[in-house]
Amino acid sequence: MSISFKEKLIEKKVSNVKKVIMVCSGKGGVGKSTVSYALAKAISENGKRVGLLDLDIHGPVEQLFFKVKKGFSGSKEGLKPIFSDGLKVMSLGFLSKDEPIPIKGKYKEEILENLFSEVMWGDLDFLIVDMPPGVSDELFLVSRTLSKKLVAVVVTTPSLLSLSVVRRMIKLLHQEKVKVVGIIENLSYFTCRCGEQVKPFGEGVEELEGEKVIGKLPIDPKLEEALVFSKKIENASIFWSSIKKIAVEVVEEIETYFS
Amino acid sequence: MHEWSLAQAIVESITEAVNKKNSKRVKSLEVEIGSLAMLDKDIIVEAIKILSEGTKLEGAEIKVHEEETKFRCKKCGKIWSFSEVKEELEKNWEDTKIKDEYGTQDLSIHYFPELVFTMMSCPSCGSKDFEILGSKEITIRNVVIEV
Ligand SMILES: Nc1ncnc2c1ncn2[C@@H]1O[C@H](COP(=O)(O)OP(=O)(O)O)[C@@H](O)[C@H]1O
Ligand SMILES: [Mg+2]
Ligand SMILES: [Zn+2]
Numbered sequence: 392m393s394i395s396f397k398e399k400l401i402e403k404k405v406s407n408v409k410k411v412i413m414v415c416s417g418k419g420g421v422g423k424s425t426v427s428y429a430l431a432k433a434i435s436e437n438g439k440r441v442g443l444l445d446l447d448i449h450g451p452v453e454q455l456f457f458k459v460k461k462g463f464s465g466s467k468e469g470l471k472p473i474f475s476d477g478l479k480v481m482s483l484g485f486l487s488k489d490e491p492i493p494i495k496g497k498y499k500e501e502i503l504e505n506l507f508s509e510v511m512w513g514d515l516d517f518l519i520v521d522m523p524p525g526v527s528d529e530l531f532l533v534s535r536t537l538s539k540k541l542v543a544v545v546v547t548t549p550s551l552l553s554l555s556v557v558r559r560m561i562k563l564l565h566q567e568k569v570k571v572v573g574i575i576e577n578l579s580y581f582t583c584r585c586g587e588q589v590k591p592f593g594e595g596v597e598e599l600e601g602e603k604v605i606g607k608l609p610i611d612p613k614l615e616e617a618l619v620f621s622k623k624i625e626n627a628s629i630f631w632s633s634i635k636k637i638a639v640e641v642v643e644e645i646e647t648y649f650s
Numbered sequence: 651m652h653e654w655s656l657a658q659a660i661v662e663s664i665t666e667a668v669n670k671k672n673s674k675r676v677k678s679l680e681v682e683i684g685s686l687a688m689l690d691k692d693i694i695v696e697a698i699k700i701l702s703e704g705t706k707l708e709g710a711e712i713k714v715h716e717e718e719t720k721f722r723c724k725k726c727g728k729i730w731s732f733s734e735v736k737e738e739l740e741k742n743w744e745d746t747k748i749k750d751e752y753g754t755q756d757l758s759i760h761y762f763p764e765l766v767f768t769m770m771s772c773p774s775c776g777s778k779d780f781e782i783l784g785s786k787e788i789t790i791r792n793v794v795i796e797v
Contacts, residue, residue, distance in 0.1 A: 465652060483765070488745075492768050493768075505764070509652065
């Protein structure tokens with residue numbers, strides 16, 4: 392017989408991770424990476440031990456949110472993630488400079504598996520997984536290997552284009568029996584100088600496919616600067632204060648679900 | 651250098667499979683190691699032996715095949731091997747190397763062999779559309795058991 396031992400490795404690497412939160416959407420550009428980082432940061436500031444895994448292997452961006460550029464170290468057991476900003480973080484962005492990452496077909500499945508089988512997360516309350524757009528290998532790998540401790544947070548914008556893609560994603564999550572903690576509606580509105588609330592992408596929704604919207608995030612013109620230049624998310628105070636509230640709710644929902 | 655964790659997962663996976671089949675012991679197994687992941691063959695074999703003590707794997711014959719990883723460009727058909735480009739990769743990707751507890755600096759392909767698609771192109775036409783021939787890391791085959 393031949394033997395596959397990757398599952399065993401994965402099991403060991405996440406054995407002390409209590410819960411895994413997959414931040415997904417199906418749609419690109421809706422704020423999955425931003426929300427993943429911000430949720431990780433907000434939850435860790437509330438005293439939890441949090442890891443952040445960038446699973447968008449073709450377009451990793453999580454490395455941009457951290458001041459450090461290096462810091463992995465190897466050991467007998469595997470690869471220790473970078474520790475920065477109170478978070479343990481793994482992104483192929485740290486290892487690929489600005490070069491393309493054109494990993495396709497079965498090699499893609501294998502690197503995704505290796506991302507789970509190599510990284511030593513140690514003790515974590517939450518591992519937040521920033522998902523790529525689309526529904527394919529990543530989603531199935533995560534739901535197959537981590538099912539017992541997995542939940543999903545779904546990100547959308549109020550736009551019908553986004554909602555129609557996200558609806559399919561939620562159906563798939565239901566089919567794969569992944570618990571949806573809630574939907575975060577991003578880029579929902581901004582408040583004009585005159586005080587009026589403007590909703591450029593539409594009115595949005597309160598629920599979708601039976602899952603409720605647990606928070607609406609405003610458009611914050613300071614976000615880009617805060618995240619990638621000063622690397623102080625609190626500088627984007629409109630966005631930060633909203634996501635902090637959502638983070639509390641996400642943690643509460645997860646704790647109730649598993650209790 | 652994560653050979654120990656690989657060996658441990660290998661031993662545990664085999665023992666579990668063997669126990670499920672209710673067999674007495676493992677007679678032999680084949681370990682195929684491709685050069686791309688730059689794994690240390692001796693450490694792997696040693697670790698498998700040590701970790702097998704007291705399990706149904708103890709005393710099994712371990713046949714090791716070391717294989718040079720090769721690549722084939724899908725655009726121009728060029729075939730080349732890892733050893734031809736290794737030195738260049740070591741130089742070009744020096745700044746992304748990962749230091750282990752013994753101070754050894756490993757290329758990231760030691761952990762993620764698939765990153766070779768980022769680090770290398772076809773030496774003939776420059777394309778990234780190549781495939782990997784043979785083993786790139788470690789494969790366990792032909793586990794023979796005694797019932
Ligand atoms: N609430 C927001 N306000 C302002 N800009 C935002 C907001 N959410 C996301 N962005 C910006 O939108 C872009 C895409 O976000 P990103 O998180 O990369 O999306 P995804 O991961 O879904 O592709 C980024 O430049 C990000 O800074
Ligand atoms: Mg993203
Ligand atoms: Zn070529």
